[in-house]
Amino acid sequence: MRQISVLMKHEIKDLLKNPAIIVVILMPIFMSKVVTAAMSKSNAGFLLLSIWILFAQVMVGIMLTGPNLIEEREGKTIDALLCSPLNFRQILMAKGLTILLFSIFSQIFVYIVNEGLNLVILKLLLPMIVGGIIFVEIGAIIGFKISSSKNGSAVSAAVMVSLFLIVSVYKTLPGWTYNIFIFIPSIGITEVINNLIQNGCFLLKESILSLAWTIGLGFWLTLIGRKY
Structure with missing residues (x-):
């Protein structure tokens, strides 16, 4: 644990x-403060606070993790660390937790600058952490599966934008499509956060699916780690 913290x-x-x-x-x-203020003046309510919290998750989690890991693979930094007492799991945990801390920081301040400091943020910590983990894991998978930093940046940006934009538009689709879109991680975690902000309670199905994503993506990273 000491090696990971170092x-x-x-x-x-x-x-x-x-x-x-x-x-x-x-x-x-x-962006959340500027755009939310502009939307409130025009009475446009489609850009909810929960979507901006999601934006912090996907922006920080994917765009920091993916390209950085690819650069470190190209620079043989990962190989050098593997020659140290640290194993693949410990290296990934240290790098992932670092990005997760930045993700949680960004999410918390997205909420604070828009709603102020209140007790609701304590309820939001769990989905903020779970959502942060999901998108750090997605970024890590991109970082280990894409071969070049040029392609990695493009793939990371495409995945980030897709996961963010689908949340902005899916509610305009017929209601029955929700049972399909709920399996997209960005939609599930946004619904959990939004329901906590609006109603103060967790959505069970969406919460379970979000936890399932963390486990499934974590298992995928475990399989990737066997190659190292």
């Missing part, structure tokens, strides 16, 4: 030295 400290310092990384972390906070 690697996490190194990862945090390394990431914060890059201005582009800081922009990715802060962008959801800034």
